[in-house]
Amino acid sequence: MPATATYLRELRELCDARGLLLLVDAVQCGHFRSGSYQSFAEIVAGTEAEGFAPDAVSMAKSLGGGVPIGGFWVREPYQDLLCAGKHGTTYGGGPLACAAANAVLDAIEQEGLVANVRAVGGQLKSGLEALQAELPGVVKDVRGLGMMLGMEVHAGVAGLEDAGDPGLPPPSVELCNRLHEKGVLCVGAGTHTVRFLPPFNLSAAEADEALGAMRDVLKAI
Numbered sequence: 001m002p003a004t005a006t007y008l009r010e011l012r013e014l015c016d017a018r019g020l021l022l023l024v025d026a027v028q029c030g031h032f033r034s035g036s037y038q039s040f041a042e043i044v045a046g047t048e049a050e051g052f053a054p055d056a057v058s059m060a061k062s063l064g065g066g067v068p069i070g071g072f073w074v075r076e077p078y079q080d081l082l083c084a085g086k087h088g089t090t091y092g093g094g095p096l097a098c099a100a101a102n103a104v105l106d107a108i109e110q111e112g113l114v115a116n117v118r119a120v121g122g123q124l125k126s127g128l129e130a131l132q133a134e135l136p137g138v139v140k141d142v143r144g145l146g147m148m149l150g151m152e153v154h155a156g157v158a159g160l161e162d163a164g165d166p167g168l169p170p171p172s173v174e175l176c177n178r179l180h181e182k183g184v185l186c187v188g189a190g191t192h193t194v195r196f197l198p199p200f201n202l203s204a205a206e207a208d209e210a211l212g213a214m215r216d217v218l219k220a221i
């Protein structure tokens, strides 16, 4: 569920009015997954909320491209709340993990992956929207930014959900299982939405292949 620019602006105003620190959790949506380094920048670009900035940003997971690392950025006047050594962890500040994160960012830059996230992510979203147009009785909504996309199915779709049987997996899981059988890796989000978080180097041909498999699965329903 992407935030809107208005939501972010009003959140900023609320936090300023109440003296609250505004932290954006960018663990999943950061590091160019949205098409911008930070998803809030992607959302506010060219809007009334242009220039929006949180007070802190948390980062992990894709930051290390598979190597465990977490981190956060924080700005004045909060920057000195945690000084060196105050936020201790056994492996915190390890140079190996930090080198991995730098290598990941280098690869994103050198391999032109931001342009690929925008282009192939856009292709995937258009393809999912076409599936929604073709099968409006099954697909309820398509949303997301860059390569973080969600496809929601309607409640009570026959063949996907037996509303009377609480022992069955929710439609999101059932749909994921069927997509997994076709080689499309995805995860459920909530009861009726499937999430697609492909690697940034996904090719246009691979995106088409995945869309074809999704079409087969959805049409069978």
Ligand SMILES: *Cc1c(COP(=O)(O)O)cnc(C)c1O
Residues within 6 Å of the ligand: 025, 026, 027, 028, 060, 061, 069, 070
């Ligand atoms: C995984 C995750 C976290 C936790 O990250 P850790 O590195 O395990 O602390 C926080 N927020 C989101 C959105 C996550 O997906």
